[in-house]
Amino acid sequence: MQNFTFYNPTRILFGSGRIADLAREIPANARVLITYGGGSIVKAGTLAEVKAALAGFTVFEFAGIEPNPTYETLMQAVELARRERIDFLLAVGGGSVIDGTKFIAAAIPFVGDPWDILAKRAKIGSAIPFGSVLTLPATGSEMNNGAVITKRISNDKLAFMNRLLFPRFSLLDPTKTYTLPPRQVANGVVDAFVHITEQYLTYPDDAKVQDRFAEGLLLTLIEEGPKALQTPEDYAVRANLMWTATLALNGLIGAGVPNDWATHMLGHELTALHGLDHAQTLAVVLPAMLQVRREEKRGKLLQYADRIWGLREGDEETRIDQAIERTRQFFEALQVPTRLSGYGIGKDAIPALLAQLERHGMVALGEHSDLTLEGSRRVFELAA
């Protein structure tokens, strides 16, 4: 096990009916900006429920935060918040809305161009406090301090983290996920799955608890993911998925172990250039990545084959191949294609993807920092 520091002060309010508890979590007399995406929370009634719970506060709204939230959109919210002297933000939505709200929280008091927070890793001295009401289990943003923001004008999709950017609270009501479209449910399962593999499918490092926790989360996704599509209003299924997605990326299973994240870095460029959903890019890249990195990941791939897929027969190569194939089949069964061709993208797209990786400095990726552009090229080719 590696040395680590673990800190996560986000308060989780989990369960049905918890929106009524919102007012207690926000400082009295706060000027609150509710941030959200499209109309789904309006249609589902969640926005009205949130506003009713905040009856005693001065409330503003900012709508229109898109999937893969953009700097361009978020800066409009920053201007509104500065103008209206907002002192608390409340994100209502999925990971994109929460990620975007983290950027808004950091950008409001920032002096200079807030894009520098991402592009130049500029220091953040303060941030506006914020909470979230999660409606889409997927990214884990509701219980971590990271975010990914896209600059539309330059096709940059960059990540940042800061200790000031943990949500003060996140409210997770599984019933608010009943009305999600199947594509978003499936994407959420894939996203959480790959968050786990990025922290688990590396090399054995004597971290037995982290391994067992990661395996417990993967098994839960495999058991519950398909059920969420079949019986959308099964509370237990939705509750298990929601808590799993949060725990998949709240720092716990990644503490003290090697981390990979190469699949995410390659995936980000697929979204930036071709507009794929984030989870779709992960479903494409992961199986190919595991094949290309099978030697580096051998020990963990065999453990994954055994403990997740129950593969104990045959030689090592067979078990590894089968484990990767079962992973692919799991994604495909959720209706998430796992090949570039499934999204109409040909091999001719690969040079531009590699150029993007190079431009973003993504030339030594993975848990050994040894996945070069040549390695990434092989991953994209195998994913074709």
Add this chain to the structure above:
Amino acid sequence: MQNFTFYNPTRILFGSGRIADLAREIPANARVLITYGGGSIVKAGTLAEVKAALAGFTVFEFAGIEPNPTYETLMQAVELARRERIDFLLAVGGGSVIDGTKFIAAAIPFVGDPWDILAKRAKIGSAIPFGSVLTLPATGSEMNNGAVITKRISNDKLAFMNRLLFPRFSLLDPTKTYTLPPRQVANGVVDAFVHITEQYLTYPDDAKVQDRFAEGLLLTLIEEGPKALQTPEDYAVRANLMWTATLALNGLIGAGVPNDWATHMLGHELTALHGLDHAQTLAVVLPAMLQVRREEKRGKLLQYADRIWGLREGDEETRIDQAIERTRQFFEALQVPTRLSGYGIGKDAIPALLAQLERHGMVALGEHSDLTLEGSRRVFELAA
């Protein structure tokens, strides 16, 4: 899954050599009171290392916090802290020292008799901030807000919790556990094991992640516990045990699921009247408790038999009996006796134990609040 609120702001600094990082975690100019137990941290050099790391602070010491820390001893520390205007406490030791320090932290600013915090559940308005350097993995006190304190004069052993009593940080260096006596290592494994079963061996409640996490912790204890006794200086083993014991009682696996804690309540009276180590009382009570409660716990006992002990053959009764027997054997193999007779306590002691339970209001225990004094009597008799 039940509704829950999860909040745990304790910062964990985990790994070898982390004591050097202590100074960064304590407010500048703090007047620090180091609290500890007997001479083991002096002999092992840990106290000197901690004091060297705190070279820039005004430091006081309070030694002599005993196992099952007493109100009588702790009040001496409270007087010292008030006199010297202490504004930060640093517990160096195991769960007893940390529990005791939580009481000291709450008692310093308390108006009136601080025993009321336990006996009358008196409200705490503030507490002195504190951190810990853990030297004995067992109780989980390093990452929760609860404590158990004993009043010697009246044989009362009572628990309390408060949101103000999370350690600001806890420093977990596995190498500091190398010199622990085998009895304390074994006790720590049993203590963590029973913390988990109190939150896991109840009834099925569709909480798949909590179950998988609890099972992962139990499996790690079963794999690593005996190794810690055989090869005391194996870093990976000690690291796994230390992180497991912390996660066994930091609120995570108990969130959203039924909790039992009857074994602890019966065990507390055994310590209060007969002076057994806390873990010894749990090793005695748990196997008997599981037998007495086998109908109420049937579903979870079968899951435990399957996933923890690999028992999949035979009828349900056989599998449950075997799972309980394997639990008993695990404790015995760690040299922790699992019968009252193993500690020289006869059946004649039972009426006084029941009288204690009654005096403390422990007459409706367990996840269904239906373990009466008659049920507790059967548990003690079966444990004889």
